[in-house]
Amino acid sequence: HHVQLSPEKLVQALCQADDVDAQMSQLVQLFELSESERRLRHLLVTLFQEVFSEFFPGCAILPFGSSVNGFDIHGCDLDLFLDLEKTKTFQASAKGPQGAQAEEGAGPDSDSEDSILSDIDLTTATVPEVLELVAAVLQKCVPGVHSVQAVHSARRPVVKFCHKDSGLLGDISINNRLALCNTRFLQLCTEADERVRPLVYALRYWAKQQALAGNPFGGGPLLNNYALTLLVLFFLQTRIPPALPTLAQLRELTGDGDQAIVDGWDCSFPQDASRLEPSANTESLCSLLAEFFRIFGDHDFAGCMISLQEGRALPLPSFLLSEVGAKLKLGPFNVQDPFELSHNVAANVNEKIAQRFQHCCRDGAKYCRSLQYQRKSSKGKAWGLVRLFQPGVPEAGELGPDGLLITIPFTLMALSPGSRQLLCQARDFRRCWFDKVCAAITFVLKDVLKCSCTGPAGEPLGQEPTEQSGGEQPIVGSKHPRSDERGSLALSPAKKRLRVEGPAPEEEESVSWSCAVWHRVWMGRRRVRRQLRHLGSPQPDTEQEAGSLEVEEKVSEAIIHQEGDSMGAEPLLRFTACARVGGGQEDTRTLLYFTPVPQQGPLFQDFYHFLQGFLPRMVERYVGRAAWGRQ
Numbered sequence: 001h002h003v004q005l006s007p008e009k010l011v012q013a014l015c016q017a018d019d020v021d022a023q024m025s026q027l028v029q030l031f032e033l034s035e036s037e038r039r040l041r042h043l044l045v046t047l048f049q050e051v052f053s054e055f056f057p058g059c060a061i062l063p064f065g066s067s068v069n070g071f072d073i074h075g076c077d078l079d080l081f082l083d084l085e086k087t088k089t090f091q092a093s094a095k096g097p098q099g100a101q102a103e104e105g106a107g108p109d110s111d112s113e114d115s116i117l118s119d120i121d122l123t124t125a126t127v128p129e130v131l132e133l134v135a136a137v138l139q140k141c142v143p144g145v146h147s148v149q150a151v152h153s154a155r156r157p158v159v160k161f162c163h164k165d166s167g168l169l170g171d172i173s174i175n176n177r178l179a180l181c182n183t184r185f186l187q188l189c190t191e192a193d194e195r196v197r198p199l200v201y202a203l204r205y206w207a208k209q210q211a212l213a214g215n216p217f218g219g220g221p222l223l224n225n226y227a228l229t230l231l232v233l234f235f236l237q238t239r240i241p242p243a244l245p246t247l248a249q250l251r252e253l254t255g256d257g258d259q260a261i262v263d264g265w266d267c268s269f270p271q272d273a274s275r276l277e278p279s280a281n282t283e284s285l286c287s288l289l290a291e292f293f294r295i296f297g298d299h300d301f302a303g304c305m306i307s308l309q310e311g312r313a314l315p316l317p318s319f320l321l322s323e324v325g326a327k328l329k330l331g332p333f334n335v336q337d338p339f340e341l342s343h344n345v346a347a348n349v350n351e352k353i354a355q356r357f358q359h360c361c362r363d364g365a366k367y368c369r370s371l372q373y374q375r376k377s378s379k380g381k382a383w384g385l386v387r388l389f390q391p392g393v394p395e396a397g398e399l400g401p402d403g404l405l406i407t408i409p410f411t412l413m414a415l416s417p418g419s420r421q422l423l424c425q426a427r428d429f430r431r432c433w434f435d436k437v438c439a440a441i442t443f444v445l446k447d448v449l450k451c452s453c454t455g456p457a458g459e460p461l462g463q464e465p466t467e468q469s470g471g472e473q474p475i476v477g478s479k480h481p482r483s484d485e486r487g488s489l490a491l492s493p494a495k496k497r498l499r500v501e502g503p504a505p506e507e508e509e510s511v512s513w514s515c516a517v518w519h520r521v522w523m524g525r526r527r528v529r530r531q532l533r534h535l536g537s538p539q540p541d542t543e544q545e546a547g548s549l550e551v552e553e554k555v556s557e558a559i560i561h562q563e564g565d566s567m568g569a570e571p572l573l574r575f576t577a578c579a580r581v582g583g584g585q586e587d588t589r590t591l592l593y594f595t596p597v598p599q600q601g602p603l604f605q606d607f608y609h610f611l612q613g614f615l616p617r618m619v620e621r622y623v624g625r626a627a628w629g630r631q
């Protein structure tokens with residue numbers, strides 16, 4: 001049985017380390033499989049081997065993936081390859097020239113062998129047919145195994161299973177010999193340089209915490225651990241001097257016995273790490289991690305192919321003309337398999353995840369420049385890796401998991417024809433629109449919902465850029481600060497300009513708000529809205545979902561009044577919101593990321609769900625009003 005490490009224990013252990021290098025080594029020790037866990041896996045493999053040999057004489061069960069590649073963690077899945085090559089030969093010879101079966105079955109077991117192998121001809125059977133057979137054997141004949149299921153849809157079809165006593169999940173594949181090679185290659189890299197394991201463990205965990213990698217159910221748009229690991233190895237190949245050799249260099253060092261062609265791909269590399277020359281690179285783990293973030297924060301993932309074969313990023317135009325390039329599936333994230341050269345191991349990654357990966361790297365790089373990263377806190381504060389591993393560190397606040405993203409679409413509908421024209425002619429159209437949306441968000445949070453908001457660095461309120469927006473009124477600035485907003489400073493979206501190095505000419509901008517909610521303004525709005533309508537001033541706006549901005553302001557005020565104005569010393573909720581322009585040249589959406597202060601639980605969830613519906617509608621109304629210059 002494996003014991004999952006609690007996040008608290010992890011933080012505690014890491015904070016006690018002396019420096020970042022020590023933290024990274026700690027990480028490996030905390031995560032890696034214990035001796036007893038390894039023994040259990042070994043026993044399972046032996047058991048599988050015995051059972052399968054009964055049915056498939058000469059077969060081999062070979063573990064691959066994280067159980068054996070050097071990047072194991074507690075409870076990682078057990079990837080197995082069922083090698084049926086020898087069984088095929090056996091079956092072919094058993095059938096003999098004219099079906100002379102009698103020669104074979106000398107032993108007492110021959111009945112069962114005959115019964116299963118006489119049902120199927122392994123040389124002509126399809127993969128699904130063999131897999132169903134494997135599933136049947138697993139289901140019926142391996143003790144302690146349950147939830148057996150053949151999955152045919154995956155790129156590499158597998159039979160999934162669960163081992164009851166240990167809770168281990170695993171899968172068996174039958175046509176995945178390349179995985180044995182790449183597993184061995186990863187293992188070789190861990191043997192070649194002792195910095196490989198700590199660095200990969202740190203980045204795997206970071207990516208998991210940022211919801212960028214490691215989907216436990218497989219599939220989906222996240223990076224998988226294999227692809228992420230290759231990215232780290234590539235990074236080490238490209239250091240100056242290199243920390244790892246390229247595959248082309250490894251091929252040169254391969255002895256005659258280690259030459260291998262698998263599925264037509266050259267998989268030759270030395271099996272023994274002692275054949276490799278020690279690296280001249282002496283960078284510390286602490287600086288390697290920071291450099292990883294810096295480099296991939298600015299890497300053009302969509303524009304080139306990461307090649308571990310050559311240890312460099314190949315520009316796409318010329319790569320696509322190559323023989324393998326023509327067959328490869330390109331995407332926003334391109335990492336070439338080290339052996340199966342026509343395979344992009346990150347082909348499943350979508351645009352959004354690719355962009356978020358980059359943003360997270362930039363935030364990581366920024367954090368790594370701070371003293372908080374580099375030096376142990378003497379006051380017992382989180383430092384070093386710990387803050388990188390927090391799902392929503394303030395530095396990365398704008399990059400909360402997808403669940404806390406509200407997208408505000410661009411809508412021309414809200415604009416008057418005149419404004420529409422002006423906006424479309426504006427030199428920096430996206431920028432201009434983005435500023436409007438930010439002003440609207442400010443208004444909705446502060447004036448409509450009565451949150452108190454502050455930004456860390458301030459431009460005074462009411463300086464909404466209006467240069468390009470014709471005769472429109474800056475709405476925000478015309479509001480007077482309200483006396484009922486205790487603790488609320490003049491609201492000032494903090495403008496952060498993230499510098500982009502390299503060729504990208506466009507400056508990326510984000511605006512963030514730090515907010516406190518004092519009243520349950522998200523509850524019972526519909527009821528209050530109805531009451532207000534009854535009380536008097538008949539509202540022309542009869543929409544059920546939300547009234548005009550003015551009505552919604554009154555609704556909030558009424559809720560606050562009903563709560564009895566009893567404001568606690570502490571707000572109900574605190575969160576930061578961070579807006580940025582959607583990625584991509586044509587993307588006019590505004591992405592608004594929310595990061596709650598930790599441990600607020602269900603209350604924040606409620607508030608957030610409310611905002612998902614309310615905020616975009618109100619923003620649209622505000623922008624429309626500003627554009628028409630009404631009211």
Ligand code: ATP
Pocket residue numbers: 064065066067069071073076077079178179180182183214224225226227337344345346
């Ligand atoms: P973990 O199981 O902890 O996520 P892992 O290293 O075992 O880590 P898996 O995703 O289980 O990663 O993959 C196991 C093996 O399957 C890899 O070592 C690799 O050989 C192969 N593999 C996984 N994903 C791919 C892929 N996208 N392309 C090619 N081979 C892959």
Ligand code: MG
Pocket residue numbers: 065066067076077078079
């Ligand atoms: Mg695995």
